[in-house]
Amino acid sequence: MLEAWSDNRVSRWALWAFAALVLTFLMLPTLVVVPLSFSASDLLEFPPREFSLRWYEAFFGSPTWMAALRTSLTLGVLTALIAVPAATLACIGMNRLGGRSAGTVYGTLLVPSVTPGILLAIGLFFVLAKLGLVGTLPGVLAGHAMLAIPVAVLVLYPAVNRFDWAQVQAARSLGAGWFRAFGGILLPQLRFSLLTAGLMAFLTSLDESVISIFVASGDSSTLPKLMFLSLRDQIDPTIAAISTLWTLLVAIIVLVLTLVQSRNGP
Amino acid sequence: MTAYPASDPALIADAARERRFFLSLSVPALVIVGLSAVLPILWILRQSFLNIGGDATLANWSKILNSGLTWSAMQTTFLLSGSTLVICVILGTPLALALASTTPRKANLLMIFLLLPLWTSILVRTYGWLVLLRREGLINGALQGIGLTSEPMPLVYNTTGVLVGMVHYMLPLYVLPVYAAMRDIDGSVVRAAASMGATLGQAIRTVILPLARGGIVSGSIIVFVYTLGFFITPAVLGGGKVNPIAIRIERTIGAFQDWGGASVLGMLLLLTVALVGAMVLALRRVAGVRHA
């Protein structure tokens, strides 16, 4: 777009230098934590003088952290398993309904993503308290699923709308009922979007902190909740280890998705 | 000639049945969101009008609205959100421009630097900033090491730290819509500007930014509205000294067990978000009319 001014070295370099600085700013906290996690000392010195895996051992060896990790991973998978089918069905329904009804459904499903998290957290706490579900896994799961559904809808709705519905009509003209047509014709062609939605639902749940802080406790405590409590109290280098592992996980997921997108075409 | 009926009732019933079928597909998602989000919000509204005994009262509202802490919290909230927005625009717009002016392939690669922090847990990012910004942290260490400062600067557990955290969190969410809008700009329009004698700066000011306005506005709205309700960042990086509304809500519950008061504050936050949203829509409509 700016090829016309490619002679203007100074400006181009200035722009790119600025961009590089900003990108560095963005990556800084994530990157800085990695070497720290391998430091033998607990003084958070940089660069670390001695290398050690003690913080990883502290993480994997701690029953509390491991319980929280198990809880978070379980919640993540369950969230994806609940949110993606619910969102897919809703997107199909909205696409076929059209008009104001679809708009109303869409608006309602997006409420969790425009409402401040703290509101949802205390509100959910109230409701769960009445039902005696505070501190239980289903209670936290409800909150995570609720947050993941709009994320999945935002991924799946454009894909469902882009789809060539004449194929569904063709399948029906050939004898397929609605569910066969959706299952055999629509879903296979949505698989990249379904995968993306699933991964994003998983990450949404894994990262979710505000609701977990208020609603989860004890056995249902999630990894982010424990990290939050720990951060408020002191700066435990174990968190550096957790952060590095987390970054690794996200990097893998982002890579997978980038590969999937490029295979799928623009 | 026979008179035809206005519409066949059996066919109308069939059409209605089909609509109900498609509506029912949305039920699972609607139930989850309804019970876990809509119902809780309504509950908070109700709770704000109840006292501890469960009777209706306006005492919660009058207490909170009359409290100086409430209004200083509102002030802090708006200052934080406004400052975050300004910094994001300053940092993010040139970045978006740089990304939009390379090939899509290179841009996608560079986007990884944007997406990685976006999907990293907020707690991981906040921890990273703590490590960097502490008195004994990396940035102070580097500054003292180079000799720029002789004493550690207070970069965290204050507004500065919170701002850094907020900007860092929201920047990718700002850049993405701006980038998308700039990508959509027809290259031949920019080339036309160049052919007519525009310098790079003039082209950016008079052609690119106006054409990217939609993305800039979207990004700005996202940044401002999201940051209104921020909790984790001020909680961890604020050191107890930076108290936007979300922190006040937590304090009201945690320190005082005042669910009624917390509900009022929650409603205030919701109203603020709704008001800002409504203002944005109204401005958009006005701007739209002017361009009709």
Next chain:
Amino acid sequence: MTPVPITFEAVRKSFGAYLALDNVSLAVAAGEFLTLLGPSGSGKTTLLMALAGFVRPDAGHIRLGERDITRLAPNLRDIGIVFQNYALFPHMTVRGNVEYPLRLRKTAADEMRQRVEAALDRVQLGHLADRDIAALSGGQRQRVALARAIVYEPRVMLMDEPLSALDKNLRESMQYEIRRLHDALGVTTIYVTHDQREALTMSDRIAVMDKGRIQQIDAPQAIYHRPATRFVAEFMGEANILPAAALRHSPGAGPKVGSVVIRAESFHLSPEGLGDAAVALDGRLVAKAFRGENWLLTVMTAAGQEVAMSIPATRAAGCADLAEGAVVAAFAAAGTVHPLAEVATP
């Protein structure tokens, strides 16, 4: 498979304030090839989709043979459809696509293979059975869509402008093939197009539609030579609609009142060979264009009306020399002058 007749009775459909089908009634004979012809927005595709079951009428009935299928779900109607964009399943091979309806009917594997091969042979795609859809050309995809629609021997075939995406030569050869396929299978077929030449070539009968109504149903020659309304006349080709009074009639050549339609190619520059009953038209030349196989002359009558005349090259001696403003005397055989009965609009 015995072919079935199709009956539309007073079918009405609106989309909001827009009336797409205005009490349309139509009877299609068993085994007939009927074309719905009209401009976009005429309702032809809506009528087809109502028969297919994807558009639910507001009122009226649709019957296949004796059976009223108006409320029947589309997947139970046993109709074969070729869609405009083919609607092939991209995640299956050619074989996968053509097998699909047989799989749904739980056909045994051997029989399925046989029938798929037979269907692909019919459309001359036998050698491409295991190709991916993405690897096929437009014409090949067209044939796969055809094969898929016939493999389960439906009682009725519907085609929604299936050739519109193909280039001219391919389109013409496919017209011939589709008609041949119809004759071989004997299945009742409704074909939708906006191309009048296509309709004339392929159909047993043509139903010309406009604004949600059928303007005329007739065999192609009748539609072309004896259009019932101004719309049909103008839609089928270059039609000149003149007041009968503008013509000079030889004895016995009528009509002498009302409007008449004379097609551009009916005009001759000399009365020779036209027989005793002929009409004559005088005017001045406004424009002429050489089109290779004919000359197109635009002649203005004394009343100021422009008349298009298409003179084939074999009879066009002297056309090249005609100057603008020259007097032109044209003749037409009485049989090619058709009175136009305007259908009153209720």
